[in-house]
Amino acid sequence: MNLLQVSVWRGAASGGYRTYEVPRQESQSVLDVVTYIQRSIDPTLAYRFACRVGMCGACAMTVNGVARWTCRTHVTKVAKGNAIQIAPLANLPVVKDLVTDMREFFDKWARARGQFVPSATRKDDFARVASDSPGRVAANAGIECIGCGVCYASCDVVSWNPDYLGPAALNRAWTLVNDVRDRARRERLAAVAGDAGCHACHTHLDCSERCPKSIAPTAAIAGLKRAVALAAWKGEL
């Protein structure tokens, strides 16, 4: 039988890699491999997943040094010969094995004012937003984010500056800045400005390169830089 040599991180911040042998199968995803280990070899292995079809963003891990969504990552695409190394996402505290604590990641969405603040009430008519309006097009580019944390784990700036809001939170803010129904634009621009916000981005593009949904947070961050600069210029910041 063709066996995969799978090296998996065990422990929390301190720990080590343990190697498991997993039968190789056709169309096998990395998540399938982790599931096999937990169900057939070592039930103490902790990992996280939900939908298995690339919608929920729960199963992101570091595979051979690169953050990926494991449910949609084929073993054939990433295995080096017969070997795979699987670790928890970087830039986040490890709870156990492959499970990271996502609190800081999502708290930063809140800090970037990632909540929609409606300008209308339920008594008002539906807002009509033309699908080809510039704001709608800009928002469209970023709204498919599934919050998997791959961009955050891939970002050098996050590793250098723990306060940095990160690509996902800033991408979220940018979609709302372009939402004509939202009325918190000013507060949001102030929240994403500065050393912990969009101005810290070095345009390394790792987030855009690795986003499994092919979103370009770098473009969103560049948009925020322009919007914030314009607001500062007008004295609205």
Place this chain on the structure above:
Amino acid sequence: MGAKSETWLWIAQRASAALLALCVLVHLLTIIYAVRHGLSGAAILERTRGNAAGLAFYSLYVLAIAVHAPIGLRTLCQEWLGWRNASLNWFMAAVAVALFAFGLRAAWAVFV
């Protein structure tokens, strides 16, 4: 530093970068011209002394450097050294003043 100050620092760095792109180009062309024509130190001084346009250009160049470099250096210190308190801002203000003073001194030295 607050969001507003950080934003203005960013704007200042971008604006000075745009200026530097032009200044560095002119400066490099000047060097290439001087080298390719084998100009001696005396010949160069002959062209720079009393040249108000040259002094104005290099003063602008020095100003752009004094604005641009400390802002970038500040970010490097924050990210690589973890130096994030107010002392960093004072240090960078001193770097800016020093760059401006030494740069102007050099521009002035070949003018008079």
